[in-house]
Amino acid sequence: FGEEEKKAISDVIDSGWVVMGDKTREFEQKFAEYVGAKHAVFVDSGTSALFLAAQYLRKVMVRREVYVPSLTFVSTVEAFLNAGMNVKFADVDRKSFCLKAPTFFSVGTHLTGNRCDERYEVYDSAHRIEKDDVKDSDAIWCYSFYATKNMSTINGGMVATNFDDVAEFVRKARDHGITQGTQERYQKGSWEYDIEFVGWREKSDDVHATVGLEQLKKLPAMNEARNRIVGAYN
Numbered sequence: 001f002g003e004e005e006k007k008a009i010s011d012v013i014d015s016g017w018v019v020m021g022d023k024t025r026e027f028e029q030k031f032a033e034y035v036g037a038k039h040a041v042f043v044d045s046g047t048s049a050l051f052l053a054a055q056y057l058r059k060v061m062v063r064r065e066v067y068v069p070s071l072t073f074v075s076t077v078e079a080f081l082n083a084g085m086n087v088k089f090a091d092v093d094r095k096s097f098c099l100k101a102p103t104f105f106s107v108g109t110h111l112t113g114n115r116c117d118e119r120y121e122v123y124d125s126a127h128r129i130e131k132d133d134v135k136d137s138d139a140i141w142c143y144s145f146y147a148t149k150n151m152s153t154i155n156g157g158m159v160a161t162n163f164d165d166v167a168e169f170v171r172k173a174r175d176h177g178i179t180q181g182t183q184e185r186y187q188k189g190s191w192e193y194d195i196e197f198v199g200w201r202e203k204s205d206d207v208h209a210t211v212g213l214e215q216l217k218k219l220p221a222m223n224e225a226r227n228r229i230v231g232a233y234n
Contacts, residue, residue, distance in 0.1 A: 036135030039167035046144025050079035
């Protein structure tokens with residue numbers, strides 16, 4: 001973090017609008033463009049991104065069994081357990097640390113930034129944010145912006161997808177299942193809204209989003225530095 005992030009936060013505070021609004025939408029749009037996704041939905045953590053993806057899939061799946069890698073952070077597992085799914089562990093490849101894809105529903109973790117080349121229904125991409133990764137993908141990609149990740153919003157996460165129905169569900173699910181977003185309700189005067197389903201409170205805000213916008217500008221250089229260090233260790 002540097003002076004750019006400090007100024008961006010100050011500008012948001014001075015604007016008088018700090019909750020989810022224009023900066024959130026701008027960050028979602030620019031992140032989607034970077035990873036090559038049709039949609040990106042900003043949430044409060046990478047764990048929330050995985051959990052909301054799990055909740056969507058729980059709705060549409062006939063069976064509720066999911067394979068996860070035996071080598072991963074706990075969030076990969078807890079999100080699907082907390083969504084009411086039956087979680088099974090599967091081995092990872094010794095070289096890539098990525099899941100050896102079973103034939104049934106599975107979650108691929110890009111552990112240490114290694115891209116999982118097999119096809120999975122969900123990707124836990126907390127360790128990887130690369131250009132055009134989501135382009136032409138039919139999976140749900142979940143990102144983390146925690147302080148130790150490739151880029152940071154201090155706390156935050158993103159769901160990236162090429163499917164309209166996934167994005168629509170996650171946008172509502174992160175905000176209690178409400179049909180009108182925060183800005184629509186409070187700034188634009190759309191006081192009438194419905195609760196379409198019982199959702200969760202896992203949205204983020206413009207303060208974190210504006211940090212993300214500055215970090216996204218630095219991401220290519222930060223990724224290059226990480227990859228250079230990886231190469232030196234290897």
